[in-house]
Amino acid sequence: xxHKISQHFKLLIFMxxxxxxxxxxxxxxxxxxVYLGIGPRNVNTLWHIYTAPFIHGSWGHLINNLIGLLIFSxxxxxxSTKFFIYASFFIITLGGxxxxxxxxxxxxxxxxxxxxxxxxxxxxMGWFDRRFGSIAIAILVLIFYGGMIFGVLPxxxxxxxESHLFGAIAGALFAYLFGKKSWAR
Numbered sequence: 001x002x003h004k005i006s007q008h009f010k011l012l013i014f015m016x017x018x019x020x021x022x023x024x025x026x027x028x029x030x031x032x033x034v035y036l037g038i039g040p041r042n043v044n045t046l047w048h049i050y051t052a053p054f055i056h057g058s059w060g061h062l063i064n065n066l067i068g069l070l071i072f073s074x075x076x077x078x079x080s081t082k083f084f085i086y087a088s089f090f091i092i093t094l095g096g097x098x099x100x101x102x103x104x105x106x107x108x109x110x111x112x113x114x115x116x117x118x119x120x121x122x123x124x125m126g127w128f129d130r131r132f133g134s135i136a137i138a139i140l141v142l143i144f145y146g147g148m149i150f151g152v153l154p155x156x157x158x159x160x161x162e163s164h165l166f167g168a169i170a171g172a173l174f175a176y177l178f179g180k181k182s183w184a185r
Contacts, residue, residue, distance in 0.1 A: 007081065008074070008081065011081065011084075012070055012074065012077075015069070015073070016070065019054060019056070019062060019066060019069075019111065020062070020066075022054045022055065023055075023062045026055060026056070027059075034055060034057070034107060034109060035107070036051040036054075036055050037051075037052045037055055037107035037108050037109035038052045038099050038100050038103065038108040038109075038163075039105075039107055040100055040101070040102070040104065040105055040106075040108070041101070041105075045100070048096075048100075049093060049096030049097060049099075049100060050096070052108060052109050052163075053092055053096075053110065053111040053113065053114050056109060056110050056111070057109060057110065065110055065111040065112050065115055066111075068112075068118075068119070069115050069118070071145075072115060072118035072119055072141075073088075073118060075118075075122050075141070076088075076122065079125075083178075086174075087117075087118065087121055087171070087174050087178075088114065088118070090173075090174045091114055091118065091121070091167055091170040091171050091174060092113070092114055092117075093170075094166070094170035095116075095117050095163065095166040095168075095169070095171075096163075098162075098166035098169065099113065099163050099166050102166070103160065103162040103163070103166075104160075104162065108160040108162065108163050109160075110163065112160070112164055112167065113160070113163035113164060113167030115167070116148065116151065116152070116163070116164045116165075116167035116168040116171065117167035117170045117171035117174070118171060119141065119145060119148055119168065119171065120167075120168040120171035120172045120175070121171035121172070121174055121175045122137060122138060122141050122171075123138045123141055123142060124175035124176065124179075125138060125175050125178070126138025126139065128175050128179025128180070129175075129178075130179075151164045152164045152165040152168055
């Protein structure tokens with residue numbers, strides 16, 4: 001058990017340091033990495049689906065995403081490392097692809113799509129998984145972070161609500177697919 005917690009802690013530290021290092025480099029180079037954001041419907045930026053979550057517009061943007069990412073990643077890691085990694089890959093891929101396909105014609109950067117995906121995944125795992133622990137965690141997330149639902153609305157043109165919305169949709173779909181698989185066992 002201690003070994004598992006240690007592995008999870010190391011993974012979270014590695015993720016955090018990677019995000020901070022990438023942003024520090026981006027600041028040092030006066031924003032030269034921003035081009036790695038998702039440019040909707042531009043075939044040349046399709047692969048940026050996997051780089052955009054690591055690029056942030058400011059330290060505030062990074063810190064806001066990092067806090068949510070650490071909280072929701074920890075909750076996913078309580079299930080297993082494999083669950084967290086599969087869920088993250090699914091959310092980043094599907095959420096990023098939907099943003100690339102349907103987003104406004106601007107560069108979309110940041111880990112917020114990933115954060116919203118993990119958020120919706122945790123909430124809906126309570127519904128689809130139907131285990132006491134999943135339901136309890138979902139209720140706590142709704143109580144403390146239920147206001148995040150407003151982040152999927154177009155309130156500020158500088159914020160990629162598309163990434164938020166499509167990340168949340170991807171997280172919900174992963175919860176549905178995983179829950180279906182769990183009930184089949």
